[in-house]
Amino acid sequence: MNKEVRVRFAPSPTGALHIGGVRTALYNYLYARKTGGKFLLRIEDTDQNRFVPGAEEYIKDALDWLGISPDESPWNPGNSSPYRQSERKPMYMQYAIDLIEKGHAYYAFDTSEELDAMRERLTAARVVSPQYNSITRTQMKNSLTLPEDEVKAKLASGEAYVIRVKIPRKEEVRLHDLIRGWVMVHSSTLDDKVLMKSDGMPTYHLANIVDDHLMKITHVIRGEEWLPSAPLHVLLYKYFGWEATMPEFAHLPLLLKPDGNGKLSKRDADKHGFPVFPMDWKDPNSGETAMGFREGGYLPEAMLNFLAFLGWNPGDHKEIFSLEELVDAFSIERIGKSGTKFDINKAKWFNEQYLRAKSDEELAAYLIADIEKEGLSVDKEKAAKIAQVMKERATFPADLWKEGKFMLIAPTSFDDEIAGKKWNAEVVTVLATYIEKLATHTGDFTPEIAKAVLEESAEANGIKLGKVMQAVRLAVTGVGAGPDLMAVFSIIGKEELSKRIKFALDTLQVR
Numbered sequence: 001m002n003k004e005v006r007v008r009f010a011p012s013p014t015g016a017l018h019i020g021g022v023r024t025a026l027y028n029y030l031y032a033r034k035t036g037g038k039f040l041l042r043i044e045d046t047d048q049n050r051f052v053p054g055a056e057e058y059i060k061d062a063l064d065w066l067g068i069s070p071d072e073s074p075w076n077p078g079n080s081s082p083y084r085q086s087e088r089k090p091m092y093m094q095y096a097i098d099l100i101e102k103g104h105a106y107y108a109f110d111t112s113e114e115l116d117a118m119r120e121r122l123t124a125a126r127v128v129s130p131q132y133n134s135i136t137r138t139q140m141k142n143s144l145t146l147p148e149d150e151v152k153a154k155l156a157s158g159e160a161y162v163i164r165v166k167i168p169r170k171e172e173v174r175l176h177d178l179i180r181g182w183v184m185v186h187s188s189t190l191d192d193k194v195l196m197k198s199d200g201m202p203t204y205h206l207a208n209i210v211d212d213h214l215m216k217i218t219h220v221i222r223g224e225e226w227l228p229s230a231p232l233h234v235l236l237y238k239y240f241g242w243e244a245t246m247p248e249f250a251h252l253p254l255l256l257k258p259d260g261n262g263k264l265s266k267r268d269a270d271k272h273g274f275p276v277f278p279m280d281w282k283d284p285n286s287g288e289t290a291m292g293f294r295e296g297g298y299l300p301e302a303m304l305n306f307l308a309f310l311g312w313n314p315g316d317h318k319e320i321f322s323l324e325e326l327v328d329a330f331s332i333e334r335i336g337k338s339g340t341k342f343d344i345n346k347a348k349w350f351n352e353q354y355l356r357a358k359s360d361e362e363l364a365a366y367l368i369a370d371i372e373k374e375g376l377s378v379d380k381e382k383a384a385k386i387a388q389v390m391k392e393r394a395t396f397p398a399d400l401w402k403e404g405k406f407m408l409i410a411p412t413s414f415d416d417e418i419a420g421k422k423w424n425a426e427v428v429t430v431l432a433t434y435i436e437k438l439a440t441h442t443g444d445f446t447p448e449i450a451k452a453v454l455e456e457s458a459e460a461n462g463i464k465l466g467k468v469m470q471a472v473r474l475a476v477t478g479v480g481a482g483p484d485l486m487a488v489f490s491i492i493g494k495e496e497l498s499k500r501i502k503f504a505l506d507t508l509q510v511r
Contacts, residue, residue, distance in 0.1 A: 005037025007219050010044045013055035016281035017062050020255045023307045028221050029068040030330040041073035043084045046201045062278040066300045080215040085207050092202040095210050096163045096195050104239035107161045108142040131191035134169035163196040173231040178250040178332045185231040209236045220247045227251040250332050253311045254339040264342045274344040297396025302354040306347045310340045348395050363387035366397035385491050389483045411478025418480035422471040423508050426463050431501050433457040438494045445494045447486035475504035
């Protein structure tokens with residue numbers, strides 16, 4: 001293809017951006033970068049009744065957080081301005097009228113009561129899907145059934161109307177989907193969709209066709225839920241005479257519930273205790289805050305890697321990809337047709353891999369921030385050592401402090417079950433000796449030295465170190481399991497170590 005690839009992500013500002021929408025944006029971004037094209041963000045706000053304050057900014061912030069910001073958008077306009085459909089409102093009517101003049105659309109003056117009556121008649125006649133279509137329109141109040149002068153009079157008087165597309169009765173509509181191959185639909189299954197609403201705003205079907213054409217969109221990569229509308233969109237391109245520049249379509253597979261039964265929803269996510277939005281979202285109407293991946297501790301690079309694999313695979317066993325590597329490996333041809341289960345455990349796995357790949361200094365920054373929230377302080381060197389010890393046990397940055405705070409805060413209580421099983425006279429003897437040896441030790445206190453001195457203490461009393469190790473950990477940390485204990489000893493230092501052991505010896509009773 002010689003012309004520049006131009007793709008778009010076109011969300012509606014009706015609330016928080018669903019993670020499925022984020023995946024759509026990501027695939028558009030990857031394709032644009034892979035082909036050297038442009039990635040556009042267009043706000044489809046034609047339904048003003050569903051507009052939610054703050055939703056636009058949320059979309060922008062979510063994409064910025066993930067590092068997949070568009071090349072053109074309402075905040076970074078290019079030659080296709082404006083990028084909000086509400087700001088493009090004046091031009092849509094001329095395209096709708098053009099279709100009327102070409103015989104592919106018509107004015108419809110039916111009231112809501114008349115439409116309800118039509119559906120009731122069809123339902124009574126056992127019609128499975130009551131529609132305003134090539135058959136029923138002949139019995140309705142529109143410019144196809146009314147005399148021309150009456151139509152003109154209604155328009156001149158300002159009577160409310162909509163403009164509907166005129167779907168042919170017997171025609172096979174074919175389109176080629178880059179993911180699904182050829183899709184064929186008979187026009188008898190389609191209805192005469194509204195193109196212009198009574199409030200003068202276009203519906204999605206008209207606005208997205210006109211905008212994609214004017215913005216020179218070459219590929220429409222969108223969710224599977226839009227596949228049933230694609231035949232209508234193909235007809236509109238044909239009716240406008242834009243078939244030669246019609247974009248190629250790729251309809252992405254659905255994101256499914258964890259059990260695979262049905263489309264993933266916020267309710268499902270809430271039920272399983274995981275987010276479904278990229279960031280926290282506070283509903284301006286209810287005041288309720290929905291959990292976001294960012295605030296839940298997920299790293300943006302991990303989220304991108306996870307989302308990329310929800311429907312796409314590189315064709316080999318590699319799983320960890322940087323954004324640049326995703327761009328190089330991405331292809332629409334390797335996107336599957338079937339829906340993909342949303343496996344939150346896999347998302348956590350990706351997060352763990354990216355967390356562990358960070359330097360100790362980077363992780364220390366997370367740790368220091370959490371420590372300062374507690375009103376405590378720690379130097380960068382010690383924070384880095386704690387992070388190094390804890391990162392293999394962490395899924396989220398917050399886990400570094402949550403699971404490692406015992407290295408800064410001495411225990412005031414001990415796991416009673418472990419104490420009942422493991423605290424005995426041999427432990428007391430070894431630890432008492434260990435304190436004495438620590439008091440005379442000078443020089444560095446590395447993990448190796450900490451272990452050597454502890455081994456000496458056990459051997460001096462004829463006790464095997466393995467028999468008392470869990471109780472030793474209990475004395476210093478308050479619990480029976482955790483990261484490498486000698487590394488912990490080195491980090492807290494011999495003075496603090498001795499102090500903790502003395503507290504345990506004074507507090508715990510041999511049973």
